[in-house]
Amino acid sequence: MPKVTVDGQELEVPEGATVLQACELAGKEIPRFCYHERLSIAGNCRMCLVEVKPGPPKPQASCALPATEGQEIRTDSEMVKTAREGVMEFLLINHPLDCPICDQGGECDLQDQSVAYGRGATRYEENKRAVTEKYMGPLIKTVMTRCIHCTRCVRFSEEIAGVDEIGAVGRGEDMQITTYLEQAAEHELSANVIDLCPVGALTSRPYAFEARPWELKKTLSIDVSDAVGANIRLDSRGREVMRALPRVNDAVNEEWLSDKGRYMVDGLSKRRLDKVFMRKRGKLQPATWDEAFKAIAKAKPGKAIAAVAGDMVDCETMFAAKSLLKACGSKLIEGRQTGMDYDVSNLAAVNFNSTFEGLEHAGAILIVGSHIRWEAPLVNVRIRKAVKRGAKVYVVGPYWDTTYPAEFLGEDLGVLNKLPKEVADAFKNADRGAVIVGGGALKSAHGKAMALASDWGADFNVLHFSAARMGGLMLGFAQKGGMADIVKAKPKVLISLGADEMDYEPFADTLKVYIGHHGDKGAHSADIILPAASYAEKDGTYVNTEGRVQFAEKAVFAPGDAREDWTILRALADALKVEVGFDNFAQLQSAMIAEVPALGEEGLADYGALPKADATAKAEGTMSAYPIKDFYLTNPIARASEVMQRCSSELLHGGELAEAAE
Amino acid sequence: MADRNPAPDTPELRERWGAFEFTESYRERADKAIARYPEGRQRSAVMPLLDLAQRQVGEETNTQGWLPLPVIEYVADYLDMPVIRVLEVASFYFMYNMKPVGKYHVQVCGTTPCMLRGSDGLFETCKKRGMSKGHVSEDGLWTLTEVECMGNCATAPMVQINDDNYEDLTPERLDTILDALAKGEQPKAGTQEPGRHTSEPANALSSLEAMVDENHDYRSEWS
Numbered sequence: 001m002p003k004v005t006v007d008g009q010e011l012e013v014p015e016g017a018t019v020l021q022a023c024e025l026a027g028k029e030i031p032r033f034c035y036h037e038r039l040s041i042a043g044n045c046r047m048c049l050v051e052v053k054p055g056p057p058k059p060q061a062s063c064a065l066p067a068t069e070g071q072e073i074r075t076d077s078e079m080v081k082t083a084r085e086g087v088m089e090f091l092l093i094n095h096p097l098d099c100p101i102c103d104q105g106g107e108c109d110l111q112d113q114s115v116a117y118g119r120g121a122t123r124y125e126e127n128k129r130a131v132t133e134k135y136m137g138p139l140i141k142t143v144m145t146r147c148i149h150c151t152r153c154v155r156f157s158e159e160i161a162g163v164d165e166i167g168a169v170g171r172g173e174d175m176q177i178t179t180y181l182e183q184a185a186e187h188e189l190s191a192n193v194i195d196l197c198p199v200g201a202l203t204s205r206p207y208a209f210e211a212r213p214w215e216l217k218k219t220l221s222i223d224v225s226d227a228v229g230a231n232i233r234l235d236s237r238g239r240e241v242m243r244a245l246p247r248v249n250d251a252v253n254e255e256w257l258s259d260k261g262r263y264m265v266d267g268l269s270k271r272r273l274d275k276v277f278m279r280k281r282g283k284l285q286p287a288t289w290d291e292a293f294k295a296i297a298k299a300k301p302g303k304a305i306a307a308v309a310g311d312m313v314d315c316e317t318m319f320a321a322k323s324l325l326k327a328c329g330s331k332l333i334e335g336r337q338t339g340m341d342y343d344v345s346n347l348a349a350v351n352f353n354s355t356f357e358g359l360e361h362a363g364a365i366l367i368v369g370s371h372i373r374w375e376a377p378l379v380n381v382r383i384r385k386a387v388k389r390g391a392k393v394y395v396v397g398p399y400w401d402t403t404y405p406a407e408f409l410g411e412d413l414g415v416l417n418k419l420p421k422e423v424a425d426a427f428k429n430a431d432r433g434a435v436i437v438g439g440g441a442l443k444s445a446h447g448k449a450m451a452l453a454s455d456w457g458a459d460f461n462v463l464h465f466s467a468a469r470m471g472g473l474m475l476g477f478a479q480k481g482g483m484a485d486i487v488k489a490k491p492k493v494l495i496s497l498g499a500d501e502m503d504y505e506p507f508a509d510t511l512k513v514y515i516g517h518h519g520d521k522g523a524h525s526a527d528i529i530l531p532a533a534s535y536a537e538k539d540g541t542y543v544n545t546e547g548r549v550q551f552a553e554k555a556v557f558a559p560g561d562a563r564e565d566w567t568i569l570r571a572l573a574d575a576l577k578v579e580v581g582f583d584n585f586a587q588l589q590s591a592m593i594a595e596v597p598a599l600g601e602e603g604l605a606d607y608g609a610l611p612k613a614d615a616t617a618k619a620e621g622t623m624s625a626y627p628i629k630d631f632y633l634t635n636p637i638a639r640a641s642e643v644m645q646r647c648s649s650e651l652l653h654g655g656e657l658a659e660a661a662e
Numbered sequence: 663m664a665d666r667n668p669a670p671d672t673p674e675l676r677e678r679w680g681a682f683e684f685t686e687s688y689r690e691r692a693d694k695a696i697a698r699y700p701e702g703r704q705r706s707a708v709m710p711l712l713d714l715a716q717r718q719v720g721e722e723t724n725t726q727g728w729l730p731l732p733v734i735e736y737v738a739d740y741l742d743m744p745v746i747r748v749l750e751v752a753s754f755y756f757m758y759n760m761k762p763v764g765k766y767h768v769q770v771c772g773t774t775p776c777m778l779r780g781s782d783g784l785f786e787t788c789k790k791r792g793m794s795k796g797h798v799s800e801d802g803l804w805t806l807t808e809v810e811c812m813g814n815c816a817t818a819p820m821v822q823i824n825d826d827n828y829e830d831l832t833p834e835r836l837d838t839i840l841d842a843l844a845k846g847e848q849p850k851a852g853t854q855e856p857g858r859h860t861s862e863p864a865n866a867l868s869s870l871e872a873m874v875d876e877n878h879d880y881r882s883e884w885s
Contacts, residue, residue: 164744169753170666180746181671181731 002069007076019062019073020048028075031084031113033091033198034150035063038254039159045091045150047113049083050075059083081117088118091148094129094173095199102146104200106213110148131176136166137184138646139191139259141208147201149175153193160256161187162384162403177201186651188377188631191259195245206263206643207243211235216242219555222542223253223261224312224467224535225635228356228378229544230257234265234536234555241265241536241556251357252548258377259647260631260638267641268534271519274560277529284529289561292528293575299493299511301576306332306491309477310498310516311466312635314540314552315599317497317532317565318468318475319592320580324495324569327578334479334486335472337502338627341482342442344473348607349450350442351470352546354434354459355604360385363430364458366423367395368449368619369413370438371626373402375465376545392426397441397623413445416452416619424456433458439465440627447617454613463545465628467535470543474596474605495572496522497565498532500636515568517558518636531562534637538564539585541592547605549598666753668760671731679719679732684740688718692740705743708751712737712758726767726805726824728759756809763805764798766843769822773811776819780832784819787833791840803844816861817853826851830858 001012004019006026013022018041023030033045043064050062051074059079074080092114099105131144149168154177157166165185168175179185185193194204216235223230223244230253232244244265246257278287278295305328307321322333344350354362359382372380384404387393393406396415409415409423427433435453437446442462453460464470472478479485486494487506494507498516504525514526517534537558543549558564566588573580582588593600632648633639669675684692695710712729715737720727729752738745752758759767770776770784785808792799793806814820817829821836828839828851835854842849858864872878 164746167744167746167750169746169749171754174666178746180744180749 002067002071004067004069004071004073006073013067017067019050019052019060019065019067019071022067022071023050023062023073023075030062030075031117032063033109033113033148034152036152036155036196039152039155039196042151042155045148046087047084047091047117049080049087051077051079084117085119088114089123092118092122093124093126094145095148096128096145098146102143102200103141103203103208104146104197108200109198129173134176134178135182135184136179136202137186137190138643138650139205139263140185140194141203141205142201143203144176144178144201146199147177148199149177150198151177152196152198153177153202156193156196157185157187157190160192160381160384161189163187165190166193184651188258188260188373189256189381191262192246192256195255204243206266211237211242217555219536219553220247221536221555222467222550222552223257224542225258225261225264225638226376226378227464227467227469227545228253228258228376229467229542229548229550230261230378231550232257232261236536236555239556239559241268251355252544252550253378254381256378256381260634260644263643263647264635264638264641265536266643267518267637267639268536269559270642271636271640272559272562273517273519273523273529273531274558274562275531276561277523277526279527284523284526287528289530289571292530293572295528296493296511296513296572297575297577301328301330301491301493301511303329304490304492305330305495306334306486306489306493306510307477307495307497308337308483308486308499308502309333309335309468309472310337310496310500310522311468312535312637313468313472313497313565314535314538314542315468315471315475316540316585316588316592317538317569318472318477319595320566320569320582320588321495321497322475322477323580323582323591324573324576324578327573327580328576330491332479332486332489332491333475333477334483335468335477336482337499339483339503340439340442341480341484342446344478346608346611347470347473347547348610349446349460350462350464350473351607352436352461352463352544353610354461355546356382358432358459359383359434359461360389362386362432362434362459363389363391364423364426364433364456365391365393366427366433366435366449366452366458367393367397367406368416368435368437368445369397369441369623369626370436370463371397371400371628372436372438372463373400374626374628374631375438376463379463391430394423394426396445397438398625400626411624412622413441413448413619414621416445416448419452427456427458430458434461435459436461436463438463438626441623444621444623445619447614448619450610451613451615451617454610455615460610465545465634467542467544470545470547470605471541471599474543474599475592495569496526498522498636515565516636517562518640520636520639522636530568531558531560532565532568533558533562537562538566541589541599543599543605547607549600549602549605551602666756666760668729668731668734668749668753669762675730676732679730682715682719682730682733682736684714685718688714696741704741705747708737708741708743708748709755711740712748712752716758723762725765725802726759726763728762756807761796762798765803766823766840767805767807768793768840769807769809769812771810771812771814771818771820771822772808775811775815779818781819783833784821784831784836787836787840804840814861817855817858829853829861830855830864 030048032048034042048062049059053072134142219234221234223232231247231249248255276287276292277284387404437449494510496514500520500522512526513528514522515530515532536555598605632644638644696704696707699706716727738748793804820829830853839849
């Protein structure tokens with residue numbers, strides 16, 4: 001632990017810290033552009049210059065200088081001040097003064113730092129360099145004249161995303177950031193370079209010229225596009241969510257967000273259900289709430305009422321539905337829409353037990369039937385980190401581009417019964433191992449994978465891909481036989497809480513009530529549509545695949561007649577003349593927490609120990625494809641989003657560039 | 663500085679160079695270059711491989727050679743590395759030609775020492791022969807490029823033509839060299855000053871005189 005002095009303040013810094021980190025520990029702000037905590041050190045912007053003794057009598061780049069015993073660092077001297085002014089002046093030689101028409105304006109590192117550390121006026125009269133715009137796909141808009149060559153985007157695509165898409169071509173003043181032949185950046189995390197860009201060179205294409213940061217209301221929320229539960233901030237203006245940005249949470253998403261979570265928000269204002277609809281003579285017609293409730297009451301469900309939860313609902317909605325059904329005397333609740341029926345008697349067996357942070361330290365990882373890049377792109381980032389630390393990765397299932405070295409053991413899940421010796425050796429030699437079972441393989445390989453994990457002493461993980469799954473399971477949204485049990489019970493009324501992936505065909509004689517927010521598959525099959533709120537329009541609790549309980553806040557109001565889900569279910573209770581025991585959201589929440597105390601506490605829920613693995617379990621069957629067919633269109637919001645549709649057609653299906661027609 | 667953008671990716675370019683492959687002898691040299699680095703570090707050989715590819719293209723086109731995009735992709739594939747990383751290297755160093763060049767790539771140094779010693783006259787000489795900066799002359803023989811310092815300041819002004827440096831030039835001497843090259847001869851490389859061998863002092867020794875025959879420690883004479 002070297003001891004250094006920063007501006008006369010003595011402090012101890014951790015071994016391996018840089019001078020910049022030492023200054024930060026001392027509470028000093030060091031301006032920087034190229035340095036980023038989660039990327040490698042480049043040291044090319046020179047903005048972080050400080051004075052260090054002992055050393056040459058000149059300012060030094062603190063980001064690339066290790067802190068050593070007895071250093072005297074000054075960040076407030078005249079030398080440092082002039083050095084920063086000089087660097088800033090150089091950076092601004094070629095940077096256009098187009099802040100008024102730049103989307104980064106108001107949240108621009110260069111803008112802020114030139115105010116704080118730059119000279120008051122310019123001394124340059126020469127023309128500035130101009131760079132042609134580069135095409136980087138439907139999500140990233142480029143104005144490369146503004147680029148200051150920090151290379152953060154290059155390092156991100158190489159180190160975090162692992163795809164080497166972006167590079168710096170040319171040299172010196174002519175250096176240009178581009179993708180090869182201006183192909184679109186295709187990685188599922190590609191849009192994170194927009195956040196990383198300290199200037200307005202890479203900005204968000206869908207959000208271009210939409211709003212200024214200071215006009216936006218910022219709401220803390222949780223991403224529901226997958227089961228990672230990335231922490232996001234919804235920026236809204238009036239009744240519209242303008243954009244979603246990641247928040248920093250080292251345990252969950254670090255500071256990244258998948259492109260889907262980031263850009264499906266434009267779907268929140270498209271194809272919305274904003275009126276009550278009822279099917280009359282085979283056609284959905286607008287109706288009133290009263291009519292709808294009367295029709296449901298008229299069906300006299302009694303005990304024959306069932307509820308199916310969709311992939312994006314919050315725990316409160318599910319609990320409200322559960323209470324309603326309980327009051328009616330029914331227990332027909334299910335959340336696994338596609339018909340999965342794995343055993344949920346012990347939730348630890350269907351949880352991601354390594355935790356995302358822990359996964360980084362695994363020395364051997366076996367992935368069974370999961371296309372992790374599509375099912376949870378942010379988990380793939382963690383596995384990349386583990387691989388960089390030396391982990392060996394084996395995958396059972398069809399090939400996908402992992403971005404790190406991995407060995408594919410074939411599509412036949414039966415290979416788990418007789419794994420090659422090297423796999424077992426890799427796990428035995430690793431301090432910590434992880435077996436990850438994807439949703440697609442839960443049916444045929446769950447037991448065997450668990451047996452392998454317990455055999456090797458590795459962590460057993462199940463990677464879900466719907467945001468509502470773990471919450472639903474905690475609330476008991478699971479029948480022993482899965483959806484088949486619901487079908488068998490032949491309910492008179494089926495309440496669908498935004499369930500768009502389920503098969504409505506077996507429910508032909510059932511009154512199907514769809515409580516959801518998008519006119520998608522579920523609404524098409526419904527008899528009665530009650531418009532509800534999306535994740536951005538209600539407070540709610542979500543549990544991610546590692547059992548992490550997180551709260552999301554309401555950012556905007558639902559459009560039209562749409563109401564928050566729990567209020568609809570509460571009103572439905574009146575219509576069915578039953579008592580659910582809550583009249584407001586706080587009561588609902590405390591009732592829920594009383595029943596499942598873990599939902600009341602943010603953080604990892606404790607599911608206890610894993611059940612004893614069945615050593616005789618066998619895996620069988622072949623996995624010819626993964627459940628997710630199209631990364632960009634996995635949920636109703638994304639399917640309604642124009643941006644996601646464009647990504648899907650352009651990036652996955654090789655469609656013509658929409659821009660070419662303009 | 664020369665235009666470092668790659669030649670446009672056209673169907674004709676793909677057709678001409680899409681099937682590019684190292685010939686037997688070039689493949690041998692390429693593999694030798696790769697073998698210089700530890701296993702798994704084959705990417706380190708990107709620079710020699712680009713050079714070899716450029717030379718082979720040069721042989722095929724009877725020019726100094728250049729790097730069409732399909733050839734860059736071939737090198738990337740050969741080394742199992744992303745194309746953008748190879749393009750970064752190729753576009754960084756001006757020794758790699760990104761556009762077609764003539765048989766002789768005349769690179770005239772225009773940096774201060776050469777400029778003071780008369781590089782302007784060398785440009786004039788080149789222009790009189792129909793060369794213009796960044797273009798291939800009509801007969802396909804010449805491409806003229808102005809370059810920055812090549813490290814031959816002691817024998818300025820200098821010109822680099824393909825693999826050889828020609829130093830201590832005057833417009834007349836350059837003319838002689840270019841004439842010889844045009845005729846297909848190989849003029850003597852290096853200094854063109856009669857009586858001078860390399861970059862030793864042009865006239866009599868003016869410094870380090872005591873070191874001509876044996877080593878001499880000057881330190882005691884420093885004041």
